[in-house]
Amino acid sequence: MRADAQRNRDRLVETAVRAFADDDPDVTLDAIAKAAGVGIGTLYRHFPTREALVEAAYRSELAKLCDAVPGLLENMAPDKAMREWMDRFFDYMATKRVMGDALRAVVASGGNPFSESRDKLTAAIATLLRASAGKLRQDVDAGDVLVGMAGISLASAEPDRSRRALDLLMDGLRHSA
Numbered sequence: 001m002r003a004d005a006q007r008n009r010d011r012l013v014e015t016a017v018r019a020f021a022d023d024d025p026d027v028t029l030d031a032i033a034k035a036a037g038v039g040i041g042t043l044y045r046h047f048p049t050r051e052a053l054v055e056a057a058y059r060s061e062l063a064k065l066c067d068a069v070p071g072l073l074e075n076m077a078p079d080k081a082m083r084e085w086m087d088r089f090f091d092y093m094a095t096k097r098v099m100g101d102a103l104r105a106v107v108a109s110g111g112n113p114f115s116e117s118r119d120k121l122t123a124a125i126a127t128l129l130r131a132s133a134g135k136l137r138q139d140v141d142a143g144d145v146l147v148g149m150a151g152i153s154l155a156s157a158e159p160d161r162s163r164r165a166l167d168l169l170m171d172g173l174r175h176s177a
Contacts, residue, residue, distance in 0.1 A: 009046045011036040016057040020102040021095055029053065054102040055113040062117055065092045066124040078132035079174070085128060086149060086166045089121075093153040121146050129173075136173045145173070 001009070015036040019027045029050060033043040047053035065088055072081035096103070106113050125142035152165040 005046075008036070008038050008042050012038065012043055012046060012053070013056050013060045016053050017061060017095065017099075020054060020057055021098040049109075051106045051109045051111050054099070054106050055111055058096070058099060058103060058106075058113045059116075061092055061095050062120055065089060066120045069124045069127050073128070073131050077135070078128065079135040079170070082128045082132055082136065082173070083166070083170050085124070086170070087163070089149050090153055090159075090162060090166075093150070118143075118146070132173075137176060139176075140173065145169075 012032065015032050019032050019035065029043055030040050032053070033040045036043075043053070047056060065085075068088060069081070069085060072084055075081075076084065103113055122142040125145050129136060129138065129140065129142060129145070148169050149166070152162055152169065156162045156165060
């Protein structure tokens with residue numbers, strides 16, 4: 001893909017994430033194209049359907065979260081990187097929640113934007129756990145940590161309460177079985 005085409009695609013995806021996360025579930029593709037600074041034809045060249053754009057926006061957020069792991073590990077202690085990643089996971093879950101209507105429309109049309117989510121998330125958590133050997137328990141399954149984080153996210157809409165619950169989860173990961 002040409003560099004300018006890639007920039008246009010990236011702008012469309014970033015704009016779509018914001019648009020689908022707003023309170024207006026009926027945002028038009030034309031409005032997204034205009035906000036991204038491209039024409040509607042450019043949008044359709046990259047994303048032939050609304051569902052394709054929604055799926056790309058969701059997958060972009062997932063990739064952004066999972067791709068952050070190496071940088072976090074490079075810049076902070078592994079256990080601190082895990083806790084920072086947990087906070088980013090909550091931001092991801094909040095975006096996913098507000099994109100709910102758009103994501104449900106993708107699923108209703110036969111798409112599955114979540115097909116890779118669990119594998120990518122557990123791989124990111126497993127990397128953080130391995131890097132944290134000696135600081136965090138190594139006898140836990142990355143999938144179990146994901147379930148704990150997702151459960152906290154779903155159980156509490158209060159950011160302060162969620163952060164305290166994440167701190168408790170981290171305390172559990174720091175202590176041996």
